[in-house]
Amino acid sequence: MKIVAVVFGALAASTGVAFKIHAPSPTYEELLQAHREWQAESARAHHEVTAKMKKRALRSRLPALQRPVEMVIARFNEDIDWAVEWLERNATMTVYDKGKSFKTSKNTSVRQTRLPNVDFGRETHTYLLHIINNYDRLAEWTLFTQGSPEVHSNASFDEALARVDFTSRLQCLTCQYLPGKPDYGCLNGPIRTYGISPETFQVVRPTEWSDPGVDHFMSLHGMDIGVDPHMIAPHFFKSVGLPPKNGTLDFCYGAIMLVHRSRILQHPREVWLKMWKYLMMPKVNGDAPALDCRALKCKGRHFGGYVFERLWFSILGER
Template sequence: MADDVRVIVARYREDVSWLRELGYPFLIYDKSDDPFPGAVPLPNIGREAHTYLTHIVREYDTLAPVTAFVQGDPFDHLSDHGRATVDDLRRIIADVADRGTPFKGLAWFRLKCDGLGRPHDLRKPENRGRWAGWGRDIPVAEIFGHLFQAEPPVQFIARAATGNFCVTRERIRTRPRAFYEYALSLVLADPQDENNTGHAFERLWQLIFNGNAAWNRDRYPGTEA
């Protein structure tokens, strides 16, 4: 049902008028110099990871049964048949809610990488200047180690590499609020993403929300299985 879903939008300057057609309650966090009416302003730091973690920390106790975390223009990566529509996104979210799927990346593809985020496009000459961390690897294994104090896998399979995904309230709460506060602190320590911390989170969302509470216990001894 629509009331079971809330859409959280990380906006910069995108046209988000499509949200009115989507049919779900939404909240926009705006990082632009031209804020969307009614949006919650945030500083333009930390990529969408900063937005999503800020929302979880602030609303941990009042989360919707299902939250769809999306960028201001999520439609280029939802389908392998070209740019998706609002109807496509609505159907995907409805399917997740109806099935009770704990976590689902909304991109049509999965991305495989090693602990340095390779292969990646942060060294392509045509992308020079697009990101502060251009030319550097992505610290996927390093951020994994900070978050979980566990041995990182040799290969990561990112199911939400575009930064668009749905996750249930129960799956978010598998980890305590303090976990997300700590995760947010990692993003805040790299505000312009010069070290590609935000890019690392794009490759880790499926692990953050995988329900493995055992990874929390060393840092958060009160965590329940």
């Protein structure tokens, strides 16, 4: 390649014509390796953040929630004592546990469901399972969260939850990817949703910020389902039977959000089953896979969870 570059460089110098040498597109295996390296780096950064966070009790000055809230937690091995503290502040707690068994620091009743540790769409798998299985008995307000939401909220998650506005039926409770990355409301006012491009899923609001990991999973997911990466969003909406969304899409890091049940019930249960199929199958066709992943031994799309994270606010937004 060096010799070719020298030859074309000489031609360009002598003729004044610019030549472009196009490198071959990366293979699926090369993209997958790059994505794994990005995941490892991201995991290290998450670990560093959580390690710096002091184990702390909820600040006593924080008030009780103005409305009852069910906290649906997608847990792996995180310490969730932070959530237990909210049981005294008008919240109930349902934990979907995919890690080691846990004990809370307080003697309290917590609804717990053991799930297999599927290696795709961790919180998406949990959220969809909860919605489908509880469709006719959803709490009026549900907080959907990962086990350690502080990573995405500058260690101020308790404060963010304490000041939620129950007049808004869909609210993001995170404000950043990681400390040191662009944030949107962590320290200066209410948390606001980011905006992402529907073609690239990269952040374009409040300022443009490109994450190479997003390019990786978009390309890999596109290859998995046979769709141009820039067409993943319209393909998703068509596949699950929802109208397309135009323009910049609202986005919430980590899909940690407070949702009124009306935003969930605006879609029939059949639509939520189609979303389950989208996550659990390479193509949305045939019968819906069983909700018990162990019985089906299902193999979901490894990158579908990333797609859902980017699209939750489009799914749950007003139609």
